[in-house]
Amino acid sequence: MKLFYSPGACSLGIHVLLREIGKPFELVRTELHKGAHHTPEFLAINPKAKVPVLQRDDGSILTEFPAIAFYLALTNPEMHLLPNDLEGEVRTLELLDFMVATVHMRGFTRMFRADAFSTTPGDTDKIKQTGREIAVQGFANLEPALGTKPYLFGDFSIADCALFYLEFWARTRAKMQMPACFEAHLDRMLARPSVQQSLAAEGLA
């Protein structure tokens, strides 16, 4: 199995998940800031020009964070990375979609890639502010899901890997104050060997 990742990108969540599972995998560094996702070689792998990409042992390609996370959880059932009842599964999907499609892509992406949303010269500060407001609201919407639990579903699951990369961005890149439960969840994640190893391997430790 190969993970195409960029240091500190959302692929970090899948990286952590692979290390939690503990089976051998290869990392393929694809540095977004150098445009490595727009090379013909990478586009042949993922024409959507995005990470994370998981290349499975049969060579097939899987993209989109929620799909990759579900695939890894369902193919490693002994790791209990997903609640094993219908309600738990759909609640996991609900959270993953909100975290990736709304908080990440509508919120943090505006903060980090304001130029990509710009339509008028000089509008990037407004775009960044809108992104920050979406992220702040996103954490507020997620707060009841975490509450006083150590992890989103009590025990560690794939949903925590998505929450982790959002929290990591909030603390290290966006310098955002998060509700206390997310600060504590991030500290809990940072104490996990899988997270420490992933950060070290990506050069972020």
Ligand SMILES: N[C@@H](CCC(=O)N[C@@H](CS)C(=O)NCC(=O)O)C(=O)O
């Ligand atoms: N919906 C995608 C989002 C992936 C995504 O936006 N990845 C970012 C890195 S965090 C990326 O590759 N951006 C490159 C670009 O948009 O140019 C998923 O669930 O995997």
